[in-house]
Structure formats: structure tokens, C-alpha cells
Amino acid sequence: MMYALPFCFLLLFFLADPPLAAPYDGPLYDFSAYTQCKTRAEGPLYNGGILKGARWDIPRVLADGVYSPAFVLRNLTTGTKYCFSSWVKIKGADSAPIRASLMSEKKTINCVGTVTARRGCWSFLKGGFVLDEPLDYSLLFFQNSDERAVDLAITSASLQPFTDQEWSTNQQYIINTVRKETCSHNPCSKHTGREAARSRNYSRASSKDFPFGSAIAKTILGNLPYQNWFVKRFNAAVFENELKWYATEPDPGNITYALADKCWNSSEQTRLLLEGTISSGRTQVHACMGSEPFRPCPTVSCQQQDSKSNEQRLGADATLHFYETAHQSDPLATLFMNDFNVVETCSDVNSTVDSYISRLRELSRGGATMSGIGLEGHFTIPNPPLIRAILDKLATLQLPIWLTEIDINKTLSKETQAVYLEQVLREGFSHPSVNGIMLWTALHSYGCYQNVPNR
Structure with a gap:
């Protein structure tokens, strides 16, 4: 299968209506x-x-x-x-x-x-x-x-x-055409008559509709300054550990969702798009809450590397059974396969883009209703051309792609972490098949996940 933003359309855009003040005559990304x-x-x-x-x-x-x-x-x-x-x-x-x-x-x-x-x-x-x-x-x-x-x-x-400028120009083209809606006075303007006739076409950024969020933990409960800071910057959230098995069943047979419910209620009040993560072993089940009107939209996610371990212990169809159970519990659930080292590098032979695609297709043939692609994104030194190439191959599956746990390794200086984080965010936001980005940055007393002191 092939995926491509029509090259002729790209060319016509740059020739007829260049996004920058000066005409662009550099290469167009394919x-x-x-x-x-x-x-x-x-x-x-x-x-x-x-x-x-x-x-x-x-x-x-x-x-x-x-x-x-x-x-x-x-x-x-x-x-x-x-x-x-x-x-x-x-x-x-x-x-x-x-x-x-x-x-x-x-x-x-x-x-x-x-x-x-x-x-x-x-x-x-x-x-x-x-x-x-x-x-x-x-x-x-x-x-x-x-x-x-x-x-x-x-x-x-x-x-x-x-060059850096050519790369940035190509990114900005996608942002202008995919992340913004081009509007004229007809559908978008409140003016009528001569006022409408004089009004110009303009672009209205739809970035507020693009899910951009962060992990949250129980530390957000009752912390009004943190809550206010969060909702001013993000429109989505994901539970860090509050729905994982060791949080919901701290002792064998003692099942409780009290903490998860408190986090849910706190996020519901601010109308965040919310994901929660449940874990069985390291097989993840996400719950994505939000939409208009506010309603749950659960999301199941399974790491392909860990599914092999599950199948060794629980049987050859264990991972498929997880998906089937989630679908039967909520037929409206959106099912993702979430994994690490797919987009971060190509050196991990267990998590190449082709092995990810092969595993996803295998689960689909087995009857799993696969609705999305999850890429964790725990980076050390990002490689923008490789990130873009991997997203291109995954886009051939014609499924929404989410970057689900973005962070930059704590071994780097804070200044370098910031530079690399911006690179990753720009790559995700400027790719037409990426539908959401989540940071793995829940606040704790020691800071965020990548600020944990070495132990």
C-alpha cells in the first residue's frame, strides 16, 4: 500500500500561493x-x-x-x-x-x-x-x-x-494546509452585504481541535494552581499510573477505582480529553474520555514486545483476547497498539516499523478491530528525517497516529531537552497523519518522569 500527499497538489500550492513572503524554490518533501x-x-x-x-x-x-x-x-x-x-x-x-x-x-x-x-x-x-x-x-x-x-x-x-530552512518551510506548508481551515466570508464571517464582499479569505487555526496533552497523576488532585496551569496549556490528559493494575488492585482481590474516579472527576470538570492507562503485565488498556457532549471513549493499547511475553505465559491468543474483551465490553472503544522504540530509533530489531505493521496486521486478521497507532516517543537524540519516514510508512495503514508518551532523556541538559522536545513536537504536528500528541510529564515532588533522580 502507498501513502502520499499528492505531489502535484504540493507543487501547485507552492507555485500559486506560497505560504511565505518569498517564493519557495527548494525541494518538496515526498x-x-x-x-x-x-x-x-x-x-x-x-x-x-x-x-x-x-x-x-x-x-x-x-x-x-x-x-x-x-x-x-x-x-x-x-x-x-x-x-x-x-x-x-x-x-x-x-x-x-x-x-x-x-x-x-x-x-x-x-x-x-x-x-x-x-x-x-x-x-x-x-x-x-x-x-x-x-x-x-x-x-x-x-x-x-x-x-x-x-x-x-x-x-x-x-x-x-x-537545509533547516527548507525543512521548516515544508513543515509550515503542512501546518497551513492540514492544521488550519481556510475560510472565506461565506462560511466563517459574521459580516453580510458589502462588508462581506470586502472581507478577505483567512486561515483560522484549528490547533485547538488537535489533542495536545500531558500525563497527569494524583498530584493534580486539589492542586488548583497546577490545574489552572495545566488547562491553559493542554486540551487533553492521560492517567500516568492510576488505572494500572497495581493501582486498581493493590492487594490480591482488593479492587478499587477510587483514585482513578477522583482523577476522572477532576478532568471532567475542566472538560479535558482524557486517557487513562490500565496495565496487565505491561499490556496497556487506555481509556480516552472526552468529545462533545462529554462521554467516555475507551482506548485499548498493547505493546507488541510485551504481547509476546503475555502469550508465552497466557497462551498464543492472549493479546487477541485482550482486544476482544475490550471490544465486547465497549463496542465503541477505539483500539490502539502502542509501542516504544518504533519512532525513536531504528536500531531496536524488536520494534522496527515493519515489525509493528506486521504485528498490527496479524492482530487484525485474528479479528481485532484496530482503530489507531500509538507511538510512545521516549527520545534521547531525535532524528527528524527518520521520524518523518517512519510516520510515512505507518500512514499507509490509513489509521490515526498518536504520539502517546513524548519525553526527552534526562541525561541531557534541560536546554538540550527543550531543543529536542521542540523538534519532536514540530515533526508530529506537521505530519498530516498524526492526530494527537501526549507528553509523559506528570508532575511529582521530584519533577517529571525524566527528572527522577538516579537511584
Whole structure:
């Protein structure tokens, strides 16, 4: 399946009505992505970018003696967003997790992008990287993540650089067209007659309709200054731990929702869109409350890594049973699969974008009614081109995507955390398939989750 914001529409927008004062003549970001293996590969994005005409079969011998296709890259610059994509086909195995990496004398980026490649057809890899220092000479190469010996073929490779300004301009285009409603005096103006005729078209930001929130904990109860601070900044909330099993059943057989009810009632008074998180093991069940008029809209979420553990203990259909039970309890529930390290990195072989998609499709075939995609987003150093590429591939599923637990690692300075947090929020808000963003920042006596002192 392919997902793309129509390229011709992007082009017409920039030519006919540029969003900035000066006309934009830089590259337009291509949202195209594919998740099905194809007998014939599509052409390269951006007509190949700086790889146009480059050969991919420069051999590089890996540790296992296998030759990997590789590209020689020269004069890569600091801060530039490099968007990479290619089609991959393998021999020697039915399927294999293929990883693209970048190596130079100065540094190695272990993962630029991944794809689960299959024998006999072409699979689409999409990713990218940003450098913190210039590289005069580097190799971009491919290898099998599980270290089995497989033969690789590459075609339609592309590497497109974006400056910071070009990246920002493309983001702003999406915000102007997707996050704002263009209104004329007819539907939006209260004026009539000549006043209406003189009124100009304008854009009314719909950002207030975009769910943007944070985790809350019991510390918000009775804390009026914190409540006022919260509702001025957010229109959504998620229970941090108050609906997890160890909160609702502190002792075996002693089930209580008293604390969760208090948090619910507090949020209901401020008309927040509210999510609560229940956990069985580490399988999460979310409850999303809100809408007009105010009514519960429960959301179930299950981490794919932890579902394997559940199935080892509880049976092969344990995860599917969780979804079925939630759906039977409330047929209006929106069911999500929530996981970590899908959008944060591509180095975790257990949480690649393709493994996430495969697991979601497996649950859907088993009868689960899957209504959304949950990405936790616990970042250390964000990689904006990779984030965008992963969101593009997930968007092929045509399901709403939520960033559910955004935070930045506490090992970084507060100033750096702020810079990286803004990068992540801008990537989420400027992607047309992201429907909501939640921060994992419930307030405690020690601060937020990523301010917990090392113990």
C-alpha cells in the first residue's frame, strides 16, 4: 500500500500561493511510502537526489564475508536533513531485516533506516539522518540485522538533502494546509452585504481541535494552581499510573477505582480529553474520555514486545483476547497498539516499523478491530528525517497516529531537552497523519518522569 500527499497538489500550492513572503524554490518533501512487497520497484524519490546516476554495487565486505552494496558519499554537511530511501530484494532467505548504515573514519550511524525484505520481490526502505559534524568521505551500506548471510540487491536509491530552512518551510506548508481551515466570508464571517464582499479569505487555526496533552497523576488532585496551569496549556490528559493494575488492585482481590474516579472527576470538570492507562503485565488498556457532549471513549493499547511475553505465559491468543474483551465490553472503544522504540530509533530489531505493521496486521486478521497507532516517543537524540519516514510508512495503514508518551532523556541538559522536545513536537504536528500528541510529564515532588533522580 502507498501513502502520499499528492505531489502535484504540493507543487501547485507552492507555485500559486506560497505560504511565505518569498517564493519557495527548494525541494518538496515526498510523503510516498510502501509497505507491500512489489514485483517491480517504483522509481526513486526526488529522482534520486544526490544519488542520481550513482552506482550502488560498490562492494563492502562485512564481518561474515558477505558483500554489501554501498554508496560513496562526499562532503556531507552538519545539520542538513538527509532523507534516504531505496528498494531492497534478497536471496538466501524467505525474509530478513535489512538495515542501512552510514560509516566514516570519524563516526558510524548504525541505523539510517530498516526494512523487512523478502525473497522474490522488492521492499521499500525509508529513513534518514542528521550529522553533528561534517563528513568529507563516508559509506552508506546495507546489512542483515540478524547477521544471516543473504544476498542483497538495491534499486531506485535516493538521498535528498534539506537545509533547516527548507525543512521548516515544508513543515509550515503542512501546518497551513492540514492544521488550519481556510475560510472565506461565506462560511466563517459574521459580516453580510458589502462588508462581506470586502472581507478577505483567512486561515483560522484549528490547533485547538488537535489533542495536545500531558500525563497527569494524583498530584493534580486539589492542586488548583497546577490545574489552572495545566488547562491553559493542554486540551487533553492521560492517567500516568492510576488505572494500572497495581493501582486498581493493590492487594490480591482488593479492587478499587477510587483514585482513578477522583482523577476522572477532576478532568471532567475542566472538560479535558482524557486517557487513562490500565496495565496487565505491561499490556496497556487506555481509556480516552472526552468529545462533545462529554462521554467516555475507551482506548485499548498493547505493546507488541510485551504481547509476546503475555502469550508465552497466557497462551498464543492472549493479546487477541485482550482486544476482544475490550471490544465486547465497549463496542465503541477505539483500539490502539502502542509501542516504544518504533519512532525513536531504528536500531531496536524488536520494534522496527515493519515489525509493528506486521504485528498490527496479524492482530487484525485474528479479528481485532484496530482503530489507531500509538507511538510512545521516549527520545534521547531525535532524528527528524527518520521520524518523518517512519510516520510515512505507518500512514499507509490509513489509521490515526498518536504520539502517546513524548519525553526527552534526562541525561541531557534541560536546554538540550527543550531543543529536542521542540523538534519532536514540530515533526508530529506537521505530519498530516498524526492526530494527537501526549507528553509523559506528570508532575511529582521530584519533577517529571525524566527528572527522577538516579537511584
